Amino acid sequence: MEGILLSVTIKDIAAAVGLSTASVSRILNGRGRYSAASAKRVQAAAAELGYFKNRSAADLASPQQRRTIGVINYLAATNANDQVIQGILAEARERDVEVTIMYAQRDNQASITRVVKSMIERQVFAVLFLSVRPDQTVVDTLRQARIYPQEVASASDLNISSVSSDDFQIGYQATDLLLRRGYRRIAFVGADPQKDIIGRYRYAGYTAALQAYDVTPAKEWLFIGDGQYSYHSGLAAVTDFSEHPQTAVDAVFATSDDTALGIVNGLYDLGRPFSPGSLAVIGVDGSSTCTRARPQLSSMTQSFDLIGRTAVAEAVHAGDQVDQIKRIEIPFTIEERQTTPTKK
Amino acid sequence: MEGILLSVTIKDIAAAVGLSTASVSRILNGRGRYSAASAKRVQAAAAELGYFKNRSAADLASPQQRRTIGVINYLAATNANDQVIQGILAEARERDVEVTIMYAQRDNQASITRVVKSMIERQVFAVLFLSVRPDQTVVDTLRQARIYPQEVASASDLNISSVSSDDFQIGYQATDLLLRRGYRRIAFVGADPQKDIIGRYRYAGYTAALQAYDVTPAKEWLFIGDGQYSYHSGLAAVTDFSEHPQTAVDAVFATSDDTALGIVNGLYDLGRPFSPGSLAVIGVDGSSTCTRARPQLSSMTQSFDLIGRTAVAEAVHAGDQVDQIKRIEIPFTIEERQTTPTKK
Numbered sequence: 001m002e003g004i005l006l007s008v009t010i011k012d013i014a015a016a017v018g019l020s021t022a023s024v025s026r027i028l029n030g031r032g033r034y035s036a037a038s039a040k041r042v043q044a045a046a047a048e049l050g051y052f053k054n055r056s057a058a059d060l061a062s063p064q065q066r067r068t069i070g071v072i073n074y075l076a077a078t079n080a081n082d083q084v085i086q087g088i089l090a091e092a093r094e095r096d097v098e099v100t101i102m103y104a105q106r107d108n109q110a111s112i113t114r115v116v117k118s119m120i121e122r123q124v125f126a127v128l129f130l131s132v133r134p135d136q137t138v139v140d141t142l143r144q145a146r147i148y149p150q151e152v153a154s155a156s157d158l159n160i161s162s163v164s165s166d167d168f169q170i171g172y173q174a175t176d177l178l179l180r181r182g183y184r185r186i187a188f189v190g191a192d193p194q195k196d197i198i199g200r201y202r203y204a205g206y207t208a209a210l211q212a213y214d215v216t217p218a219k220e221w222l223f224i225g226d227g228q229y230s231y232h233s234g235l236a237a238v239t240d241f242s243e244h245p246q247t248a249v250d251a252v253f254a255t256s257d258d259t260a261l262g263i264v265n266g267l268y269d270l271g272r273p274f275s276p277g278s279l280a281v282i283g284v285d286g287s288s289t290c291t292r293a294r295p296q297l298s299s300m301t302q303s304f305d306l307i308g309r310t311a312v313a314e315a316v317h318a319g320d321q322v323d324q325i326k327r328i329e330i331p332f333t334i335e336e337r338q339t340t341p342t343k344k
Numbered sequence: 345m346e347g348i349l350l351s352v353t354i355k356d357i358a359a360a361v362g363l364s365t366a367s368v369s370r371i372l373n374g375r376g377r378y379s380a381a382s383a384k385r386v387q388a389a390a391a392e393l394g395y396f397k398n399r400s401a402a403d404l405a406s407p408q409q410r411r412t413i414g415v416i417n418y419l420a421a422t423n424a425n426d427q428v429i430q431g432i433l434a435e436a437r438e439r440d441v442e443v444t445i446m447y448a449q450r451d452n453q454a455s456i457t458r459v460v461k462s463m464i465e466r467q468v469f470a471v472l473f474l475s476v477r478p479d480q481t482v483v484d485t486l487r488q489a490r491i492y493p494q495e496v497a498s499a500s501d502l503n504i505s506s507v508s509s510d511d512f513q514i515g516y517q518a519t520d521l522l523l524r525r526g527y528r529r530i531a532f533v534g535a536d537p538q539k540d541i542i543g544r545y546r547y548a549g550y551t552a553a554l555q556a557y558d559v560t561p562a563k564e565w566l567f568i569g570d571g572q573y574s575y576h577s578g579l580a581a582v583t584d585f586s587e588h589p590q591t592a593v594d595a596v597f598a599t600s601d602d603t604a605l606g607i608v609n610g611l612y613d614l615g616r617p618f619s620p621g622s623l624a625v626i627g628v629d630g631s632s633t634c635t636r637a638r639p640q641l642s643s644m645t646q647s648f649d650l651i652g653r654t655a656v657a658e659a660v661h662a663g664d665q666v667d668q669i670k671r672i673e674i675p676f677t678i679e680e681r682q683t684t685p686t687k688k
Contacts, residue, residue, distance in 0.1 A: 089447055098462065101445050103433055118442065231636065261636060268638040273617075292575065292605060294612040294638070 016045045068098040069315055070124035070147075072115050074106050074131040080285045080304055081130055084153050087308020088128065095316055100124065104132050112138055120145045126315035128152045134160075148318045152311045153304065156197055159325055161318075163311045166329040167198050170300045171205025173334060174253050174282050177298075179213045182343030183251035183280055185221065186210065189237045190259035192227035199227070199255065202284075206253055220247040229255050234262020235269070238279075242270055250279065250343065257283035257290055260297045264339065276341040286335055295338035302332050360389045412442040413659055414468035414491075416459050418450050418475040424629045424648055425474055428497050431652020432472065439660055444468065448476050456482055464489045470659035472496045478504075492662045496655045497648065500541055503669055505662070507655045509646045510673040511542050515549025517678060518597050518626050518644050523557045526687030527595035527624055529565065530554065533581045534603035536571035543571070543599065546628075550597055564591040573599050578606020579613070582623075586614055594623065594687065601627035601634055604641045608683065620685040630679055639682035646676050 010028065014021045019038060027034050027042045071088060073081055085101065092099045100122060105111040116138055119127050126148040134149070139160050142149045151162040178186050188206050191199030203222075210217055223240055225233025234254055241247050254260035260283030267274050274295050283290065286301025307330050318324055354372065358365045363382060371378050371386045415432060417425055429445065436443045444466060449455040460482055463471050470492040478493070483504050486493045495506040522530050532550050535543030547566075554561055567584055569577025578598055585591055598604035604627030611618050618639050627634065630645025651674050662668050 085447075099446075102443075265636070265638050273638075289636075292609070292633075294609050294617075 013042060013045050017041045066123050066125035067096070068100055068122060068124045069312060070119040070122065070127045071099060071101045071152075072104050072112065072119070072127060072129050072132050073101055074104070080153065080287050080302070083287070083304035084130060084308040084311075087305035088152075088312050089308075090305070091309035091312035095312065097312070097316065106131065107133055109135050109138070116142065120147065126150060126318065128311050128315065134158070143322045146320070146322055148315055148322045148324075150311060150315060150318075153302075153307050154198055155327060161314065161324065161326045161328075163307050163314060163328045163330065165302045165307070165332045167201035168205040168208075170284055170302075170332060171202035171253070172209045173205075174284065174300050175206045175209035176212070177282060177334060177336070177340060178251045178253065178280060179209060179215075181251075181280065181340055184213070184215055185249045186215075186217075186251045186253055187221040187223060187237065187241070187247075187249040188217070189223045189252050189254050189263065190225055190227075190229050190233040191255040192224045193222070195227060202253075202255055218247070220244065221249055225259075229259055231258040231262040231265075234259040234264075235266045236262075238263055238266025238270065241279075251340075252279055252281040254281055254283045257285045257287045257297055257299055259283060260299070260339070261289055261293050264293060264295065264297065274339065277344040280341065280343070281339045286333075290335070290337060298334075298336045298338070298340040300332055301335045303330050306330050357386060357389050361385045410467050410469035411440070412444055412466060412468045413656060414463040414466065414471045415443060415445045415496075416448050416456065416463070416471060416473050416476050417445055418448070424497065424631050424646070427631070427648035428474060428652040428655075431649035432496075432656050433652075434649070435653035435656035439656065441656070441660065450475065451477055453479050453482070460486065464491065470494060470662065472655050472659065478502070487666045490664070490666055492659055492666045492668075494655060494659060494662075497646075497651050498542055499671060505658065505668065505670045505672075507651050507658060507672045507674065509651070509676045511545035512549040512552075514628055514644045514646075514676060515546035515597070516553045517549075518628065519550045519553035520556070521626060521642075521678060521680070521684060522595045522597065522624060523553060523559075525595075525624065525684055528557070528559055529593045530559075530561075530595045530597055531565045531567060531581065531585070531591075531593040532561070533567045533596050533598050533607065534569055534571075534573050534577040535599040536568045537566070539571060546597075546599055562591070564588065565593055569603075573603055575602040575606040575609075578603040578608075579610045580606075582607055582610025582614065585623075595684075596623060596625040598625055598627045601629045601631045601641055601643055603627060604643070604683070605633055605637050608637060608639065608641065618683065621688040624685065624687070625683045630677075634679070634681060642678075642680045642682070642684040644676055645679045647674050650674050 010021050010024050014024045023034060024042055027039045069092060089099055102115045102118060104115045112132060112134055124147060127142055129151045130153060133156055136158055139149045139158055149160050151160055153164055155162040155164045175186060188203060191202060193199050193203035207217060223237040225236050241249055252263050254263055260281050263279065263281045264274050267278060272278060282298045284300045286299045290297040290299045310328060310330060354365050354368050358368045367378060367382065368386055371383045413436060433443055446459045446462060448459045456476060456478055468491060471486055473495045474497060477500055480502055483493045483502055493504050495504055497508055499506040499508045519530060532547060535546060537543050537547035551561060567581040569580050585593055596607050598607055604625050607625045608618050611622060616622060626642045628644040630643045634641040634643045654672060654674060
């Protein structure tokens with residue numbers, strides 16, 4: 001899919017269907033006279049070849065004239081994303097810009113490409129990627145179309161601006177809290193330190209904090225699960241730890257609140273509900289999951305509202321500087337609730 | 345706000361700023377020559393008067409030519425809405441129509457009116473209201489603009505189509521289940537039977553089921569709370585029941601899963617966590633809250649995916665028949681989990 005984005009022309013379609021470029025242009029622009037049969041063939045060819053209305057630089061409104069920000073959200077969106085979106089909408093309202101939200105599958109470039117095409121056609125001036133990871137081709141395509149690309153609530157290795165939390169510090173501070181509460185055999189659950197950048201930074205923070213206490217993590221303390229920060233990974237980790245008692249972890253740094261909930265529910269399902277003295281656990285996000293769970297979950301609380309607001313402010317400031325790359329880190333807080341008591 | 349929608353003309357703006365209608369038209373359409381100072385005044389007046397580009401019938405594309413459905417969602421959207429949206433997106437993809445989602449405050453007509461204006465400008469062919477209640481003026485305005493209005497996942501007293509569950513049967517079947525499990529003193533928690541139509545139907549079903557068992561509900565068994573089907577209402581109900589032991593309810597029909605979670609968490613917070621023999625509870629929705637809670641919540645499970653899909657199918661079928669009123673009820677299922685054991 002990547003190669004053809006922005007590259008299919010009216011000429012290509014004309015060649016494919018055996019009509020003149022003038023006829024194809026009339027059909028695609030819905031102007032002048034043409035037969036229904038030709039229109040059908042042209043539209044089929046356009047769809048098949050991946051054509052979309054290609055705006056030349058001259059044809060395109062300047063970023064200052066465009067007033068809409070596009071947000072690409074993840075299909076199975078989390079609670080955390082809802083908070084970011086509320087921040088985006090609030091800031092957009094104050095700055096009098098409009099917001100269009102569309103959904104894509106997380107790591108599916110074909111799905112992301114389709115949505116990005118639609119965003120370009122809508123003449124947005126910026127596209128915010130929310131838990132959706134574009135590849136470099138998509139990023140470059142947006143810049144060609146004079147649209148500012150920005151990752152929100154996550155950062156990647158791409159050459160693209162981002163607004164997110166400092167994930168090394170999230171890992172460090174969470175682990176440090178558990179150490180200060182007396183725990184030493186601390187597991188890392190739910191993210192893959194090899195495969196994604198957030199997991200990598202949080203894991204680096206986790207090991208650095210352990211090192212400061214002269215603790216060397218055993219390899220059994222790392223439980224990746226599906227590597228998607230999921231509830232399911234938390235549940236599965238508890239089963240795994242209970243089946244390998246020699247692992248004997250006494251606390252868990254869960255890489256999301258969902259994963260932390262999985263830990264607490266896993267204990268319940270084993271018939272040993274959480275109590276001070278059982279596995280301590282701290283999550284990440286500060287979503288409503290924390291206060292709706294019993295026990296209530298301690299969490300590294302990200303400022304999602306501020307992340308959303310800052311993303312909009314940065315996109316507006318960037319204006320025509322679509323090539324600018326700025327990585328902004330937003331402070332987080334530590335919220336202790338019922339799952340990090342002092343070790344008995 | 346209602347009166348002015350669609351009614352402010354270029355003439356009104358011209359009169360307000362003391363320019364000719366031709367000048368105002370040039371400025372609003374961004375064509376021809378005008379000074380920046382005039383443009384500023386015109387735009388300020390247009391914003392103040394609530395002007396938006398008013399399309400005459402001739403100017404408007406027919407519903408068949410328009411390919412976008414607008415969805416107006418509630419700002420603090422629930423998990424249930426996410427499921428409806430996934431159904432909407434899936435059906436839209438299959439039918440090759442686009443979806444634009446915007447957010448409004450639940451019962452705030454000014455907020456809803458702003459979003460509806462924007463939907464009209466985007467030339468959508470239908471607007472789906474998701475947990476957002478338009479007033480009759482908004483509904484009429486959409487029809488004038490040849491846009492099909494439809495309530496989704498809720499129904500109201502307005503003259504508007506809807507796709508939702510049969511709320512009388514939800515109330516009846518939930519209460520009947522608790523009766524069959526041996527409970528008799530069954531509370532109704534979280535919705536207001538006087539103030540909203542869903543609450544009214546569920547309450548009617550609840551009383552009808554009790555009547556079939558010759559049970560007359562005491563007035564203390566009705567706990568409305570904030571009447572918003574909220575988690576908080578469930579928490580507050582438990583406190584209320586514990587402070588009035590003479591009420592002595594033995595089960596709760598919670599009008600949402602969130603409210604049911606509030607009941608279970610309220611028991612935990614009183615130091616008497618749920619156990620067979622404590623208060624039984626059944627919720628409504630079948631959201632992921634049910635399986636993420638411990639104990640897992642029994643629930644009247646709505647078919648949100650099918651509701652979303654049907655809403656799109658109906659909007660596409662309606663086509664030009666924007667005045668059509670069709671109320672569709674989608675079947676639900678009863679999912680028993682851990683909170684409705686047989687009474688001890």
